[in-house]
Amino acid sequence: MSEEITFDHCLLLKVGVIAEGDHCLSIMRILDAFKPSRIRLRLLALMPLNRSVSCNKFAGEIGVQICEDPLELMAVKHLDLVLEMTGNAHILADLARYKPASLGVLDYQASMLFLDIAHQYERVAERESEISLATSFASALLEASPDGVMVLDRNLRIINCNDSPIVTGGKGRESVLGKKCHEVIHEAMSPCATNNRLCPINQTLKTKRTARAAHEVVSQTGEVRVRQVTSYPLFNALGEIIQFVEVIRDITQDLSVRIERQAKVIKDDLARVAQEDRLASLGRLVASVCHEINNPISSIVTFNKLVLSYIREGNLPPQGLAGFDRYLDLSVKEALRCGDIVKNLLTFARPKNIETEQIDMADMVKTVMMLTAHQLEMAEVIADVQLPSDTAFVAWADSALIQQCLMNLIFNALESMPEGGRLTIRGQTQDDGQKIWLTVTDTGHGIDPDDIPQIFEPFYSTKKNGKGVGLGLSMVYGIIREHHGTVEVESEKDEGTVFKITLPARDTAVQ
Numbered sequence: 001m002s003e004e005i006t007f008d009h010c011l012l013l014k015v016g017v018i019a020e021g022d023h024c025l026s027i028m029r030i031l032d033a034f035k036p037s038r039i040r041l042r043l044l045a046l047m048p049l050n051r052s053v054s055c056n057k058f059a060g061e062i063g064v065q066i067c068e069d070p071l072e073l074m075a076v077k078h079l080d081l082v083l084e085m086t087g088n089a090h091i092l093a094d095l096a097r098y099k100p101a102s103l104g105v106l107d108y109q110a111s112m113l114f115l116d117i118a119h120q121y122e123r124v125a126e127r128e129s130e131i132s133l134a135t136s137f138a139s140a141l142l143e144a145s146p147d148g149v150m151v152l153d154r155n156l157r158i159i160n161c162n163d164s165p166i167v168t169g170g171k172g173r174e175s176v177l178g179k180k181c182h183e184v185i186h187e188a189m190s191p192c193a194t195n196n197r198l199c200p201i202n203q204t205l206k207t208k209r210t211a212r213a214a215h216e217v218v219s220q221t222g223e224v225r226v227r228q229v230t231s232y233p234l235f236n237a238l239g240e241i242i243q244f245v246e247v248i249r250d251i252t253q254d255l256s257v258r259i260e261r262q263a264k265v266i267k268d269d270l271a272r273v274a275q276e277d278r279l280a281s282l283g284r285l286v287a288s289v290c291h292e293i294n295n296p297i298s299s300i301v302t303f304n305k306l307v308l309s310y311i312r313e314g315n316l317p318p319q320g321l322a323g324f325d326r327y328l329d330l331s332v333k334e335a336l337r338c339g340d341i342v343k344n345l346l347t348f349a350r351p352k353n354i355e356t357e358q359i360d361m362a363d364m365v366k367t368v369m370m371l372t373a374h375q376l377e378m379a380e381v382i383a384d385v386q387l388p389s390d391t392a393f394v395a396w397a398d399s400a401l402i403q404q405c406l407m408n409l410i411f412n413a414l415e416s417m418p419e420g421g422r423l424t425i426r427g428q429t430q431d432d433g434q435k436i437w438l439t440v441t442d443t444g445h446g447i448d449p450d451d452i453p454q455i456f457e458p459f460y461s462t463k464k465n466g467k468g469v470g471l472g473l474s475m476v477y478g479i480i481r482e483h484h485g486t487v488e489v490e491s492e493k494d495e496g497t498v499f500k501i502t503l504p505a506r507d508t509a510v511q
Helices: 021-032 053-062 070-074 089-098 108-123 126-144 181-185 200-207 252-313 321-349 361-378 399-415 472-482
Strands: 011-020 039-049 081-084 104-106 148-153 158-161 211-218 224-235 241-250 357-360 381-386 394-397 421-430 435-442 486-492 496-504
Touching: 011 021, 011 070, 021 039, 021 053, 039 053, 039 070, 070 089, 081 089, 081 108, 089 104, 200 211, 200 224, 200 241, 224 252, 252 321, 357 361, 357 399, 361 381, 361 399, 361 421, 361 435, 394 399, 394 496, 399 421, 399 435, 399 472, 399 496, 472 486, 472 496
Parallel strands: 011 039, 011 081, 081 104, 381 421
Antiparallel strands: 148 158, 148 241, 211 224, 224 241, 357 394, 421 435, 435 496, 486 496
């Protein structure tokens, strides 16, 4: 009567195989023959090239999933290892490119070594086979892995490793055996936990499970690399952790790609939020614009009715034909004024990328004041504009975006003066004409000193009752920074606030 040996803790590897049709059946039989031991192998999926009927039948009998391509194979749940046994470089490249981080891949040579180990397993006694298989299989994984792999004891000493430069630094494995992992990887005499680095082995000791951490490592050239460190526990027959397998993967390039991709997403979101902020400001201008357009239209109607009445009566104005000329001239000017208002609104609302050019800031301020004139009047706020008149007051910027910034600052000033007040806009050149500055000053309730450091942060708002979402000033800050300018603020509680924008006045300042 044979005695069945079982262990509560064993290494279970769930395997997927890519093989030629002639070898598929024999490979499935070999892997299916592995019996419960310290290392258990379970074949979950098979991708056969030139599939046969007998292959399909046996796969169905033992519950193996048949896959059509490498991507389908790698999508199989709970898969630990893929054996690529065709020697096809394209298939191996696809596996390396698309495999998840948790999935191991062995190429043709490593897979053949694996099969040799499997054959040895069937020819030796169960106990001896288990030890031989564990040792050989671990060696095969060490050599086949492109990452740095170390086997550590409980004292963190390296008892085995592969020849990856990540571990050995190109000096060979003999140079690191017997040393502690932190001495080799970080050139530190004390463990990671005492150097404010998260040690995955400490976490594995607590949980008896796999743990991961990201470490910054300075290379021999002084370059800072980011490496993912993963620790796996190895148990004895009593379920005690006796060793660790630590896998080190350089993720610097992957991290850079992800950061660039995320930066692009943030930049796209910023453009979208800028447009939404512009449209929100546009909505606030509707009432003002209706009033501004209604006044010139009323004048046009009045002048034209007056001219029409003289013509119908066959009379001339008191000034003669010059009276007709004056009435029609005023009508044309008022119509052009309506056109300017509509054009400015369209320019303000239209989404666009930053397109810098030399813009006349005095004209821009004049346009903004015309658009906000009605709101200033309704809020009982007196506007005082003081800009240079004897010199060119120009900035190298995107007119629509700078107009948006100025509009946001004026709206904020109006909200800080609910009972009326004075809005002052001043400007000047500086640094021998290299820069210009513009200030927007109000006599409102001011900003609390504790809030000033956060007012440019997205979604930070001091407005009560949900009246603001905290994007206006962050948009101003972002737009001015894109123009290589600066935004400053000075404020005292109940004394008013001054926002100062500085912009380049030469095209050499902005790329």
